Amino acid sequence: MSLTVCLTGLVILLAGAVGLVRTDVHDHQAYGLASVGLFVQVVACVLAHLMTVAALDTSTGTYAAYMWWKGGGGDGTRRRLRSIGRLFSGTRRTAPASA
Secondary structure, X not given: OHHHHHHHHHHHHHHHHHHHHOOOOOHHHHHHHHHHHHHHHHHHHHHOOOHHHHHHHHHHHXXXXXXXXXXXHOHHHHHXXXXXXXXXXXXXXXXXXXX
């Protein structure tokens, strides 16, 4: 089971690396693929009880997700979050000062 998950993560990582080398994908897309692949690797490492490698993959995957977000990969997500945030209005929760 963990070997299948591990190979799946490696295939996703390899797809991002090959696409980056062949210039088929942009940098932020390669970072996105790397973060997904690394988080799949984390699952495989946890199933195999390799906690040190899982921690390393988690930190690397978090960095790749950050680079994806800052590189423009999260633009649609940011736009949706802003539109949802505009729906909420502030309400006063304290008593008026004149009371």
